[in-house]
Amino acid sequence: MATFFGEVVVAPSRAGLDEEEEAREETPEDREIRREIEKKRYRQRCSGEEIDVLWTWKSGGCGEELLVCSRFIVAIGRNAAAFLSSFILDSVCWEVVGVVKLWNEWCRTSSTTNVLPTDSFCLFYRLISDPTVLLCQCSCYVAEDQQFQWLEKVFGSMKKEGLQVTILSTCPVADYKTQESTLTLASPFLKALKTKEFQEQVCCPLLEQPNIVRDLPAA
């Protein structure tokens, strides 16, 4: 498209197909780095090793045993994970039962369960007094092409009958679409989305259109 000054530039398109374009301005080094990362991710994706969920309660790390779960609370992102660390988790009532090992361009988690708050991690905890209550702290970024695999591997390990899932996440106030300006909005504030199967009272108003949730919380 032509800009104000008459030069012709390639406009980014919402069509979003990578094949034909990529008139990116990259140095040869950047291009090489990008290619290597893509190759490494492609190799991992093909071998299904991109996301590994390691459960400590599974003997030998294999077997068809499914975790019986009545409540699953998932905290996605650093803020939500920090909320759980500050208000819910402690070493007396909760035990670590699993960890997700993943790698992408933005972060890498390890299989260690001994993490610092500043690390990127994805850990699962179980309430000792009621082992059907499971909690997940996911402070690492799960890339969009890994989200489906994360879901399948995590939920694939649990019995889903009678399961209630609560997802905790945060978004910037600036992303919230409302008639008034977000500058005058009293923040932080809570909004919720729920499935029709969820019959209990929700503790805050529902998220109004045209606001949406994306990435792992949406998945």
Added chain:
Amino acid sequence: MFIPCDRGGGSAAPDFKGFTLLMPAVSVGNVGQLAIDLVISTLDMTKVGYFYTDCLVPMVGNNPYATAEENSTELSINAEVYSLPSKKLVVLQIRSPFIKNKYRPFCETLLSWVKSSKCARVVLLSSSHAYQRDDEQLLGTPLRYLLTPDLEKAVGGRMQELNWKEMEKVAAYPGISDTDKVLHIPGGGITKLLFTESCSKGIQMAVLLKFCSEGDNIPDAFVLVNYLNEWLQLIKTEVNLSSQWKVPSSWRLLFGNGLPPALF
């Protein structure tokens, strides 16, 4: 891929045999998707299911076609199917872009679902970069159509009657005169892939597209949906066409929030 909604009473999966499948391509200006929003909203279509797919970026929100408090709390995700049996119409709405390298698997799965559900034909709403038009395309209508050979036999005549313009093929190597002509739909997303695959699989597919640029694409959506209506006659055409289509509530605030008073 297709998961029917549980409407209660143990109802069977919906039957789309002989239906027309209307769907968008995620393309420049999102014109196809906006046009589909207008169709679903105006015809008050019922959601009958969704696609469970790892090919699209996940998203979720509340009902984008809500008209009142009561119907505003149904969740909506990135690929949903709506139906209007009285018009033998089934509509797929896609609400997010494709995940890298996943658009081909999506197209394959989609076309095999089209075959297995025995849809009579597919109508794909799309768009293409306006700035890539050649001198001739700059004049006249910005709307184009394409038909697969199987559908050409059935409705080619109707397109002639409507005086529609078929999408031109371009030279494979611009500047070299006697080269093969190929279909080129820049900014059209999966349009070309779906069309060429449908041609080879014997699926009856029509593509309706508009040349446009990124920006406020609501007028483009209206133009495209009226173009579609000339053929499929989804709503009655009267004098003021634009007012016949119902804008969904989710189209609010497309260009951001209100301004802070302190700015002035």
